[in-house]
Amino acid sequence: MRPSPTLLLLAIVTIFSGFSLTAYAQSHDNEQEENKKLTATILHLDSLFWKTYNECNLTENARYIAPNIQFYHDKGGITSGAGALTNSLAKNICGNPNQKIRREEVPGTIQVFPMRDGNRIYGAIISGEHYFYVSQNGKPERREGLANFTNFWTLENNEWKMSYVLSYNHHGAPPINTRKEISLPAKTLKQYEGTYKNPTFGSFTIKSNGNYLTMESSNSRMDMFAEKPNLFFSKERDLQFEFATDTKQKVSKIIVHENGKVVDELTKE
Known part of the structure; x- marks a missing residue:
């Protein structure tokens, strides 16, 4: 006895649905794995960029900057190009030998977002908050500033470069409280x-x-x-x-x- 056309159609749909779900699950798993690797890569590059920033090692710092970088600062305006940005860092952040500025991320605020064109990753956004510490004339540093940042990294010729930087919402940082509270009658x-x-x-x-x-x-x-x-x-x-x-x-x-x-x-x- 031959199965009816309806039963054959249902069987075919069921088989292909199974294949489709399996393929989707595999694709989703692959994408998740790619995202994990991407996040690890961007976090690593981000840490290297800020390490060279804190050390005022501007030669190494420039390795992570795209030639046509655009830097937008809510207090200092727009800086275009790698040369202009490096010169700005040399003048403002690293220009005073009696003052040291250190950047530190705010724990729990850093996020990485993949940027895709179909299945191809072409960039990534990293965003979060960071503190700025200042030390003058060799005295202990104090936490002075707090701001948000959003940086866009692009992948070109198998190299990651920071191409857009948004630095905004600059304001005073909450103090580091070392005082001990006591109870009073x-x-x-x-x-x-x-x-x-x-x-x-x-x-x-x-x-x-x-x-x-x-x-x-x-x-x-x-x-x-x-x-x-x-x-x-x-x-x-x-x-x-x-x-x-x-x-x-x-x-x-x-x-x-x-x-x-x-x-x-x-x-x-």
Whole structure:
């Protein structure tokens, strides 16, 4: 007995569907493996580029830059061409012998994205955030800046070169907090409550909030954590707030320290 045409058609469709699914799975697995290798390659090249940047080894640094590179900076404008970019690094980053600048990626922010034309990989994008540290006159470095970057690498003649660079969202970096928070009795925190005034910045209200203080104005808010019974610090910036007392041992003002220097005072009303 011969099978009906319908059964034959179903059998053929089933067979070819199986082949199609198998081929798709193999193609997907191959692409995933290629992506892993690509990611490892770009991360390695990225690390070498930034190593030469940090060392101001501009000869080696230029090896990773395409001749027609385009560099876009949200503060410094557009730089076109490898020669112009290398000259800019020599002048600005590496031009002061008494100052050293170091770049460091922000952990967990780096991503690599393959760029394909059909099955062919022609480039890759790497993006993330990075910190910039500054050391002057041999003193310990301090973390000063935080920014985003997006770099486009192209594959030409079996060589990877960085051809487009976007450097943007530059702003101050959060401080590295080495201070230890302590707990104070509610009575101690209560004595610091009140309104404090500054001729330049106006009035601020201090309130106790559980085991820390909160400073508020009409357009800002900052939490202050105890380091000593009369000394508090911010976790957002390198600021310390020292509560001073008058001759009657009553809290009279706040002395504000930034980067270890006295920068302002607020008088209690």
